[in-house]
Amino acid sequence: xxxxxxxxxxxxxxxxxxxxxxxxxxxxxxxxxxxxxxxxxxxxxxxxxxxxxxxxxxxxxxxxxxxxxxxxxxxxxxxxxxxxxxxxxxxxxxxxxxxxxxxxxxxxxxxxxxxxxxxxxxxxxxxxxxxxxxxxxxxxxxxxxxxxxxxxxxxxxxxxxxxxxxxxxxxxxxxxxxxxxxxxxxxxxxxxxxxxxxxxxxxxxxxxxxxxxxxxxxxxxxxxxxxxxxxxxxxxxxxxxxxxxxxxxxxxxxxxxxxxxxxxxxxxxxxxxxxxxxxxxxxxxxxxxxxxxxxxxxxxxxxxxxxxxxxxxxxxxxxxxxxxxxxxxxxxxxxxxxxxxxxxxxxxxxxxxxxxxxxxxxxxxxxxxxxxxxxxxxxxxxxxxxxxxxxxxxxxxxxxxxxxxxxxxxxxxxxxxxxxxxxxxxxxxxxxxxxxxxxxxxxxxxxxxxxxxxxxxxxxxxxxxxxxxxxxxxxxxxxxxxxxxxx
Ligand code: ADQ
Numbered sequence: 001x002x003x004x005x006x007x008x009x010x011x012x013x014x015x016x017x018x019x020x021x022x023x024x025x026x027x028x029x030x031x032x033x034x035x036x037x038x039x040x041x042x043x044x045x046x047x048x049x050x051x052x053x054x055x056x057x058x059x060x061x062x063x064x065x066x067x068x069x070x071x072x073x074x075x076x077x078x079x080x081x082x083x084x085x086x087x088x089x090x091x092x093x094x095x096x097x098x099x100x101x102x103x104x105x106x107x108x109x110x111x112x113x114x115x116x117x118x119x120x121x122x123x124x125x126x127x128x129x130x131x132x133x134x135x136x137x138x139x140x141x142x143x144x145x146x147x148x149x150x151x152x153x154x155x156x157x158x159x160x161x162x163x164x165x166x167x168x169x170x171x172x173x174x175x176x177x178x179x180x181x182x183x184x185x186x187x188x189x190x191x192x193x194x195x196x197x198x199x200x201x202x203x204x205x206x207x208x209x210x211x212x213x214x215x216x217x218x219x220x221x222x223x224x225x226x227x228x229x230x231x232x233x234x235x236x237x238x239x240x241x242x243x244x245x246x247x248x249x250x251x252x253x254x255x256x257x258x259x260x261x262x263x264x265x266x267x268x269x270x271x272x273x274x275x276x277x278x279x280x281x282x283x284x285x286x287x288x289x290x291x292x293x294x295x296x297x298x299x300x301x302x303x304x305x306x307x308x309x310x311x312x313x314x315x316x317x318x319x320x321x322x323x324x325x326x327x328x329x330x331x332x333x334x335x336x337x338x339x340x341x342x343x344x345x346x347x348x349x350x351x352x353x354x355x356x357x358x359x360x361x362x363x364x365x366x367x368x369x370x371x372x373x374x375x376x377x378x379x380x381x382x383x384x385x386x387x388x389x390x391x392x393x394x395x396x397x398x399x400x401x402x403x404x405x406x407x408x409x410x411x412x413x414x415x416x417x418x419x420x421x422x423x424x425x426x427x428x429x430x431x432x433x434x435x436x437x438x439x440x441x442x443x444x445x446x447x448x449x450x451x452x453x454x455x456x457x458x459x460x461x462x463x464x465x466x467x468x469x470x471x472x473x474x475x476x477x478x479x480x481x482x483x484x485x486x487x
Contacts, residue, residue, distance in 0.1 A: 004425045010060035010147030015348035017156035019065035019086050038252050042467040055471050060085045064139050089139045091132050098128035111387040112182050113291040126139045126194055133159035145167055154178045162204030172474050175205035179387040181215040187222045199226045199431040206477045209248040211388045211413040216247050244477050248470050250388050254397045254462040260370040261400035269371025282317040287324040293382040293426040298341045300432025305349045307433055322363045373398040378405050378439040382426040388413040397458055402451045405439035420450035
């Protein structure tokens with residue numbers, strides 16, 4: 001680990017809704033198996049000093065999050081591996097249901113993705129949200145020591161920064177928001193006391209991060225309108241401290257995806273796909289969610305098939321959807337609409353020996369995913385709203401052959417960084433259809449130029465640079481606080 005003697009060492013504490021570990025019982029006790037997600041590897045590299053930050057963390061990373069394991073089963077058990085110590089938060093089902101399914105997934109998610117008609121406003125859900133944030137705080141209270149740095153993630157924990165700030169005024173707190181922060185006209189649909197609590201809650205942090213400048217602007221406007229604090233550039237001026245609000249576009253482990261191109265399993269997967277599907281391949285992969293524009297995508301592809309019969313039998317669209325939230329009625333309904341639309345398109349245009357859409361409803365292991373990314377001629381990513389969207393970044397990063405065309409919705413946060421993609425509006429089926437033809441016919445030279453430009457950007461600002469950027473701001477805010485207290 002890096003040594004910076006000027007700073008007393010504190011620990012890094014992460015708080016996010018779900019623990020990123022599988023808790024497995026064995027003969028000697030319990031073991032933690034960490035997920036291989038981008039955030040996990042990013043904080044790991046930060047704590048191990050691989051990231052160039054002046055923070056130097058003591059001890060293992062402490063991770064606080066919900067688990068549905070039985071509290072009695074884990075009572076008194078230490079949960080750790082070589083890098084992390086896990087601190088489970090137990091939320092009883094009678095709170096977790098209205099908190100997570102109700103307030104988070106049935107109100108904040110649809111509202112912040114601009115689907116107000118799907119949003120449900122229930123007082124009891126907001127009460128559960130407050131209670132669950134308090135349960136997180138109770139757990140953190142047992143852990144936090146002076147000099148610890150706390151990094152809180154996402155819309156499930158918007159009240160937590162201020163709960164911590166009240167009791168631990170000097171600890172550094174960061175908050176990162178993974179979904180869009182909506183324009184004020186949407187945000188103001190929340191009842192007055194709820195929106196005040198949310199803004200005050202988030203402003204408990206020292207640094208508040210969003211994916212794009214637009215989300216930053218919307219948040220700053222909400223701050224002005226709801227609680228009346230002004231801002232100078234990206235600093236919100238509270239009475240006794242300042243909060244930095246800025247954009248930190250999240251990214252991926254670029255090198256991991258780029259190197260994966262040459263993995264034997266990935267090569268095998270790619271060759272198999274290409275041997276099976278002789279025609280050109282269009283690919284998409286997302287969670288089942290109305291924000292991902294799955295039906296818009298199908299409509300655009302259908303328009304393409306109607307307008308360009310010369311492409312029939314020369315292209316296949318492989319659409320993979322990973323099951324998500326399928327206990328919720330809206331999601332079940334959407335799933336059956338997708339099933340019907342795929343059936344309709346395949347039966348209208350298909351031939352005995354050609355299926356226009358190959359649709360799978362399942363999760364994919366990493367090697368298969370990269371195999372598909374690298375076998376495809378086109379990636380078709382059409383969210384109607386997406387905080388960032390990592391799939392398009394993964395597609396670009398994995399193309400070590402510098403080939404392939406990305407078609408990307410302007411509604412994805414990632415569109416701000418990936419201007420060399422063919423940018424479309426997902427509600428415009430004609431535009432999607434035309435972009436598909438343009439992508440299929442694009443010369444390899446042009447593909448290369450566009451890919452190179454996007455790859456250069458993603459290589460430079462990968463998930464490690466993102467983490468570094470965030471923590472650099474956390475250090476700088478300390479200087480700003482000092483200036484303010486001497487002023
Ligand atoms: P998500 O809405 O989950 O994340 P996204 O950013 O696209 O969306 O990430 C999805 C991840 O799941 C990707 O790493 C992808 O490879 C993986 N995935 C998707 N379908 C899969 C499948 N069938 N099998 C296996 N893996 C699959 C939220 C926000 C986003 C924001 C991220 C990160 O909604 O806007 O980009 O957080 O901040």
